[in-house]
Amino acid sequence: MIFNPKIYSLHLNDPCGRMSCGPGWGRERNASLRLPDLELWFVWKGHGWMKTQNREFTLLPGFCALMRPGGIYDAGHDESHPLGITYIHFDVHSCRTGKKITPTLSRQWPEFFEISDPDYFDTVTRRIVELFPIHPRLGEDILRGLLQDLLQRPVLGQHAAPAPAYGIAALTARIRSSSERLPTVAALATEMHMSAGHFSRLFKKTTGQSPLDFLVETRLARARHLLRETPLSIGEIAERLDYADVYFFSRQFKQKTGVSPLAYRRNG
Template sequence: MFNLLALNHIRHEAVRHLFVVIRFYTMAAPPPAYRVLLSAHCNRVRCEPDWHLGPDWAPRLRDYDLWFVSAGRGRMLTDDGEFALTPGVGLWMRPGRRYEATHDPAAPLVVNFFHFTLNEPPRRFTPPAEILRTAHPDFIEAMMRRILTLRAKSIPSAHTSANALFGALLGELVRETTARAPAVAAPGLDQHHREIIQHLVAEIREKPGAVRTVAALAKTAGYSVDHFSRTFEKITGQRPQELIISARLARARQLLAETGLTISQIAETLGFRDVFFFSRQFTQRTGQTPSAYRAALSP
């Protein structure tokens, strides 16, 4: 029997999914003069510890390749210089350019890649952005998972949907990147701040249970707590503690759904000071207790 909390959660999820659908259909898309056609060479991979992208790869590139980092840390070298690879960073790779990459074996890269062409592109077309960045990596990640699922099907209509979704997603990444281009392209110290914060955000998302206090994060970054918090919110749109809690609760939902860990074990694993504090935080964010959330998932 559904209790009231479970019903409220279902309503909340329905509204959330409706918002995602509305957002997708109102996103900026590539110019209508051409369509995006995905190839079969699309996937999501976790790079091996000794992985690297060598100088012999780029000369063999014959189509476009959208690269999007979901997790991990690395470095990418292009014709325009070197930059950090962290979650939320992507590249619209194109033939004739330089692409060499490495990663940290202790935090291996997880990458979504999509090879594609443009059907009837404008003459002398140049992609409007090469390095793409988003402040909404979870949304982009969810869309990419759906696109990969559709592309793996053998049904033509599924491929048509995958192409349409991918075209809109690419357009949104370009729109968001170009809209915030002045901040992204800021030289010197501004870019240094951004890379430090992005590195810490990657750590928080990868290991939410191991995250230290905001004061400890600020010390790692070399900032005072107040300056760190202001810089962090300016770059990510969230206060540090807010992102830490969100990352922990997102992982808690996964553990409740996918494992047999007790609620006390989950609270301890994710760094909550006690199970009661964890339950209170979880209930405030989801509208139901951890036990009710897990029970609502049962068939």
């Protein structure tokens, strides 16, 4: 479904915010019963659950809900992996009449989405929250574009992957876009609340490659970037990418790319 900005306008409402949920946090039934408008609700970290009138979801980074009046959205989280959420309240108005049409229009929209690029979504929603108190009209313009994007994304429970699979998609997108130290397979399995064996099987089913192959591929992609774009020595690159020594780095690089790091730099 497409959001047509020529027909509909958006109005941001209080509250709009971003929070890391603390001990004892939960979204209780009254929060749903009192919801007067639309709430864009996005998970950017942690692990939790949500129960609606007839469905239950695992909450992982990349989960997004477009909550509407009349819906039920009970939620809680694992306090050892607390949720980080962004919430944006807004109404929809008719450009022709100026009247609020949130209840009528929202029933036509999906409620739950798979966000495979959570870093992008987190950045945009964070900016909307920052703009709300000082430049709300600009925040509404950005929300309008984000909503157009959101309504064309896979819907959870229909054509989207099940919760663990969208969690893995979010995981790989985050790792590819991050410059932080690469995690181990065991650390990734722990983050997904799975055994290493189950995580590896699901990862391969979802992505077509093992988690170890994915991490090697990502590490070598970073190596290629550093070889092309920086004056770092081969040894410094190996150290930065946590290789045991420069010889293993050179061996693996040549095995996967067909050329040595030095030859790649010369020909790159």
